[in-house]
Amino acid sequence: MSTATKTLQLRIKDKHAKVLCQMAREVNQVFNFCNETSFRAIRQRHQWLSGYDLQKLTAGYSKCDGITIGSGTVQMVCAEYATRRKQFKKSKLRWRVSNPNASKYSLGWVLFKGGHAKYKAGQIEFAGHKFSLWDSYGLSNYALRAGSFTQDSRGRWYFNVCVEVEVSPSAGTASIGIDLGLKECAVTSDGQRIEGRFYRKLECQLGMAQRAKKKKRLKAIHAKIKNQRKEALHQFSTALVRQNAAIFVGDVSSAKLIKTKMAKSTLDAGWASLKTMLEYKSHQAGVVFEVVNENYTTQTCSCCGVIPASSPKGRAGLRIREWTCSACGAEHDRDVNAARNILAAGHCRLAVGIPVL
């Protein structure tokens, strides 16, 4: 048993939006103060103020009349400002805009220190306020560390918190290859599939909203697509990690595919996020995760190992979903066959990696 940290995101009930927006305005004030003060110090004295310097300059802000956020949040904003200024290698960052009607409005963002947001009887207590939320994780089971409240483009607020979790090694013993195809998001060597075209299903709704210029509706549909995709990828990757001791995926490069005509379905399918999920979940569960070269995995017969004349090749081959090997007679589903070859390639790689006893 070992531990890992993960971030939980929970939706806060809308009735709290007002107080959170107030907090976000205060955070913006602190951030903008840091921005201005830091810039002036650089310009006038060639001095780069550190997060600690800025904390000293903002001490007392939280004691001012009508201020909701505490000193912990003010300190974190200062530190975060200094970190970002360094990260982006700039002497000045973008101003944070609090007016929701402004075109450059900064979505609400309120940081908190570890221990400053507490879970009590179904609510989050922070800075003297209680926030009700949809507790989809059972927060009482976790020790809450640092995190943030964030707003999305639809004005909804979320509670993001870092927690420590115990990870148990996967009990799975099988190994699996995964082909990131174009039609489905992914197909495994044992024939499991995940649909990658969430966008396509909601496409006509999206078109309608676009034509009718229904901004709110448009945002809602985009958010729906995003959520559905994320949820599906999480379920798929969790199940695979639970079932297996080794997972191999092909090295399909999204950049290469975007250049072809399939750009939309490629971007849509989100290989990158599936790969990332598989990788970190495998890592947490002690499962082997390897990316293998997927050249010829589509053309090669996974039964006899030759590249028969009948196998799908090139762009024309993309249309071929099922084929029969002209060398050994095996019948193949295009993607499952590719996944089996990826699995075989992965096994070879592992075998090479193991020192001879």
Ligand SMILES: [Zn+2]
């Ligand atoms: Zn064959």
